[in-house]
Amino acid sequence: MRILHTSDWHIGRTFHGTSTMDALAEVLGALVQQVRDDAVDVVIVAGDVFDSATPAGPAYTLLGDTLAALHDTGAKVIVTSGNHDSAARLGFQARLLRDGIHVVTDPRAVGTPVTIDDSDGPVHFYGIPYLEPALVRQHWPDAGLRTQAQTMAHAMDLVRAGMTAHGGRSVAIAHCFAAGVDATAGLEREVRQGGLDVVPLAVFDGPDYVALGHIHGRQQLSDRVRYAGAPLHYSFGEQHKERGSWLIDLDASGLACVEWLALPVPRRLVTLTGTLDEILSAANVEAHADDWVCAIYTDVLPQTEPMRRLKESFPHCAMVQHTPIGGAERAEHSYAERLKSAVTDIERIDAFLEHVRAGQGASARESELIREVLDERVAAEAFV
Incomplete structure (x- = not known):
């Protein structure tokens, strides 16, 4: 079975006030063509389909057009919700979607696979929507879930129980911050809370492949645990990170090989x-x-x-x-401290100039002019 792992489409996000809709449509069109050219059987979208819990109408249109185009290639599609998505809004139309497109947003379905067969038998896909501990602990009141790590560990226990019950090959899909990733500063937000919300890599033991979302740059945590990253650059902090997807091949015994498929960058x-x-x-x-x-x-x-x-x-x-x-090499003393230690008006003016000029005091010519003005003031005050 051939699987394409993508994530973090963030449909509807702007880039410094500019819509990214047209650029993303171009990139997703290229992704659909890759699915067709490489005879992909299953496309995984691992969360953050939308950028907002309340996406605008054009965002729904782009998602619908892309899912329909993927379906037309003959591939099955499995989508999970991320921390940016509203699970209710993303999942409300799941029952209305055409056969072969699966949207997984219900925490209570964790451990129940979407099963797709190939010539070697069934492959069980275990979708884990983004799980906010405060919202999902009601479903598992005895589990004592307080952190993202605890919640994801519980979800993966349910996945492993499902693997035991169903047998065969398996793929897990999740949206979280896993230990060992290199995040983009200021961008992968909301799934954070310091070390408490970092999910240990060992939590993902078991499945033949684990498709993760949330980090916007591709990451390989192990041969079988990876992030695909976002298909489009959404910040200057991402500018050196490649855009693309992972192409995974499963044979009869499990993971056979993984290849990176690069996507075009509409504007560098x-x-x-x-x-x-x-x-x-x-x-x-x-x-x-x-x-x-x-x-x-x-x-x-x-x-x-x-x-x-x-x-x-x-x-x-x-x-x-x-x-x-040299802005970072300013004097250790604050502006107030420099003013306090200044004795003459010339020293006070020079302290002010250093403060507003990032450490650059008066030039020789400026010092000369300042002295002339001050001397004129003293002379004028002498006749008052």
Whole structure:
């Protein structure tokens, strides 16, 4: 059996205020073509289908179009809900979907497989929707579930019980933060809570393959436990992470091989660092005019209308940051402490300039002008 493992579509997410719907539709179209070209039997979507619990109408349209296109290839589809999804909204139409498309959102179904046969016999797919301990402990009141790790461990115990009852090959699908992953800072949110919500790798022992979602970059935790990541870049922190899916082959005895299938990137992401003039150099403009650009300019002083100037050369500049050279190496004393220790007006003015200029005090010419102004003030006050 040939399986495609994808996850974290986040339909409806914006990128710095810009809709990603068209770009995602392009990428998902390429994924459908891969399913057709590689004769995939089953497509797994491991959670976070939508970016919001209340997706807009176009998000439902894109999901429906993609599921229909996958179904038309002849592949079966198994979808689980993630922490961004509303399980109720994602699952309400499950009974209305055409045969061969399975949407797993009910925690009470954990341990009950979706069974799909091939020439070597049945393969049992155990979908685990995202399980929020506070919401699902009512279903298992005796389990004492307080953390994500405890909840996922209980769910996998149910999966292993199902494996014992049904026999044959098995695949588990879950959406969580597993131990050993490299997360994108500030992006994979909500399934966090420090070490309490990190699920140990040993929890996933048993199935022939474990398809995980939640982390946006591909991750291989073991030969049989992997994250596919998101099909589209959703932050500059992801710009160096490949986009794609895992192609898994199961033979009669279990996992046979796993291959990475890369997906196209509709628009590259790039971070440019330097002075504003350096970032706006002809070479940069030629190389990155069509890219999403994050500009980090290092001029000592803030520049006038940097975003406007950047957009004139980089129409898709999405982000600008002012990070002065040496800004992290400011004096240990706070501005208030420098003012307190200053004796003369010149020292007080210089402390102020250092504070607002990221450590850059008055230049020699500025010091001369400051002294002249102060001398004039003293002279004027002498005649009052």
